[in-house]
Amino acid sequence: MSGIRMVRRNFLASLAALIGGVSKSQAQNDYLAQARAYIAKATQPGAPWTGPRTGPKAQPGKLVIYVSQDQRNGGAQGVGDGAQQAAKAIGWDYRILDGQSSVALATSALNEAIALKPQGIILGTIDAKEQAPVVEKADKLGIKVVGWHAAGAPGPVKDPPVFTNITTEPKEVGRLAALYAVVDSNGTANAVVIGDNLYAISSVKTDEAIAAIKACPGCSVLAFEDTPIADAANRTPQLTTTLLARYGKKWNYSIAVNDLWFDFMAPSLQAAGVDPATGYPRQISAGDGSVPAFERIRNRHFQIATVAEPLHLHGWMCIDELNRAFAGTGPSLFVPPPHLFVRENIDRDGGAQNIYDPENGYRDIYKKIWGV
Secondary structure: OOHHHHHHHHHHHHHHHOOOOOOHHHHHHHHHHHHHHHHHHHOOOOOOOOOOOOOOOOOOOOEEEEEEOOOOOHHHHHHHHHHHHHHHHHOOEEEEEEOOOOHHHHHHHHHHHHHOOOOEEEEEOOOOOOOHHHHHHHHHOOOEEEEEOOOOOOEEEOOOOEEEEEOOOHHHHHHHHHHHHHHHOOOOOEEEEEEOOOOHHHHHHHHHHHHHHHOOOOOEEEEEEEOOHHHHHHHHHHHHHHHHHHHHHHOOEEEEOOHHHHHHOHHHHHHOOOOOOOOOOEEEEOOOOOHHHHHHHHOOOOEEEEEEOOHHHHHHHHHHHHHHHHHOOOOOOOOOOOEEEOHHHOOOOOHHHOOOOOOOOHHHHHHHHHOO
């Protein structure tokens, strides 16, 4: 069991022990102690490789198409870039199609991908259930489908059939973001949680974040805002102004399931006189670790943390899982542990280049598995 999962188990056990029989003050102290231990594990740089070291050799002559929900989204773009690197390393043809943040255009892109007769398709943050008819069509034609953020949990998806879904465990990501607000506030976080429940993975993250804040005796969830990520640029400024008017200085933390909303909060906060370096609300993201997010954290510009996804690693994982599907083996079931970037560790594990790229040699490990 990984260190962070052990801490998580101990943390959950301690939560159960807090129910009844202790004072609010003692419960607060216990909760904070467990949260701090969890954060210490999640911010540790240079964590060792915990993924597969064996698997099938490279299957030759494959065409793989990455269908992105939106290439303007740093998460989807980063995974596509990583998959492109890995496809080149393994010797496959590779193409990218862009759904441009539209359900209809994503459907069109998936149908276009199927028409190109590839051996594999990667769903780049496209919800598999939302696109179930097209995913089922690909499966019936013998096309192997792997997802990235295509469902609410990692691993195989039965309906519609997806060989495996790649993601950091969404529950841990949502919990980790919320617990950092608890720790940073010393147990006094009053949070607004932001997500887009059109996507299953967003629902999982927001549910866990809300639960973690509510479990803190001195904290509260002021509001949950379910707002379309595709329209973040238009909706976020007014949403920010509305929340400031409603909650004022009581609102001290924003927790969003993606960094993108924070791209559009700053003007409204600054217009209200909030100091970017020392003011509140402070921003914490439960994914994906975009370039602007790294810059905001480094420059003390409202955002203080992001539970960044290892986007390039996830792209390599997509190619490895497709290779396993082509070879007729099962998925690896590898789930990378979550990692929290804060200002103190921002220049490790790829952070200096504004991306989470773990310092564990994963590229060479996958090449060795594939025999290339």
